[in-house]
Amino acid sequence: MNRAEKGEEALLSDKGEGLCATCLHLETCEYLRSFGSPRFECDEFEGIRPSALAGIIDKFGSAHGGIISILEAVQAKYGYLPRHALNLTAERTGRSLVDIYGVATFYKSFSLKPRGKHLLSVCLGTACHVRGAQAVAREFEERLDVKAGDTTADKEFTLHTVNCLGACALGPVAVVDGHYFSKVNASKVRSIIDKSKTGLDAVDAETDIRVFPLETSCPRCNHSFMDPERLLDGHPSIRVTAAFADKHGWLRLSSLYGSYSVESEDPIPKDTIVNFFCPHCHAEIAGATVCTDCGAPMVAMIVRGGGMLQICSRRGCKNHMFDLV
């Protein structure tokens, strides 16, 4: 059966033939319709170039367990896992598509469908639930006219409900593109939606310029991370427990916002993803999002005086976010 007979199905086909397979214009493209076969070069192309994708995949190599990292990186870059990205991952790593598809569908943080410009997660975990998170979620659904799990018709928002974001002390919690909103109630929903549309990163830009000390605490138990015994950059350091590979020990971060000084019990090789734990309640301190630069999970801490600080868990990556709430 030739390509013309197979029609559009072929263009969407797995092998990602040509550019059209991932082009945003695929469904409406007149050019393509008149030609009937996919292009390999095209000025109108908008989407994911197979070569760029291959670059991401190869960066991680095919080592065992590398699949999750690859998928995270692909998703961080494109917002979802395009079908041909999975095929390409299989092809380039030599793993079978079944395994990769299994991983991609197993974890909730992966999406096989394109998502909206903004990812909005409303926490329905126990702590948030008892403070009325259900009403908040309903309000979001109504205002955005979308069911949880789906994307709005204008492709602006994808709404998710999640079970505990690890920031119970701030509940009910909603997270938009990694920015935390605390103590949300139905009447705040509208302003959150508006703010998200006009850009949340504006807050970052302001705070980024100055260098000032932050006092942080555990988002789970609210105990302070500050260690006045050991100064870093002349200020009490932020002390947490860090785990990577088979190592487990303390880690101190500078509390100066804008400084990247770190001390740790065991030397942490560059590019290692570190798991952070609270030294008081021993809960893992994990954020709801992944680093937009490197795809590693972000780690979230409460900032005294109101706010949420997020840092990338990858050693050497300087990505961070600070929300005032």
Add this chain to the structure above:
Amino acid sequence: MITLNINGLSVSVEKGTTLLEVSRFYGFPIPTLCHMEGLSPYGACRLCVVEIGEGPRAKLVTSCTYPAEEGLKVRTSSARVVRARKVILELLLASCPQSKVIQDLASAHNIRRQRFRQEHEDCIMCGLCVRMCEEQMMAKAIGFRGRGETRTIGTPFDIRSEVCRLCGGCIYVCPACQLRCTYTDPDKAICGGCANLSPPCLEKEPFEDMMCYMEPCVACEITAASKKPETGREKEGKGAGDAIEDIL
């Protein structure tokens, strides 16, 4: 060699032998569902439970995955084991009552009632098909997708797999599969169409839930189009050969 005790009988076996293998070798029957010779043990159905240890430390383990240990005391049909098996069978009946395999097991174990909410699953997640496809057919065409309640078996993206060999191995080993080639009413389904090569699904209304992975079926030549009329893109006048090409 390892020496252990099964139902009071002292036996010696090679290291690495599972309790199931030992018991069967010495003539103590243990029912199994997700176990099959030639496939790696998986421990999904729990039907093969046996009791090990003594006194308050006695516990139930799945014999198909538990390796023989020096000095182990094993009971393959103690009251506790029998009770556990019966409950497992009841649960299996609750989720997949139309399976001939499960019905036979239930009747062999004297199950006369089923106290749980009745469902009609077309898969019990035993993983036999997945292992068959991977380990015997070397195809890896199908696998588990998703997790928890929404876990399913199938090909990636639910499209015809390029690596599927159309061998039928998956259907052959599936304990729930008879459903897939039978009547439109799951309650009345038991026919084994695949086995006797006279699939009744041909004469009846196409059964929407049929979900074997072969396109088309080697036994009955039913194709995706007629199995799932609402999604099939099949046009009139095409033969089965074309349908193979047609992606769902």
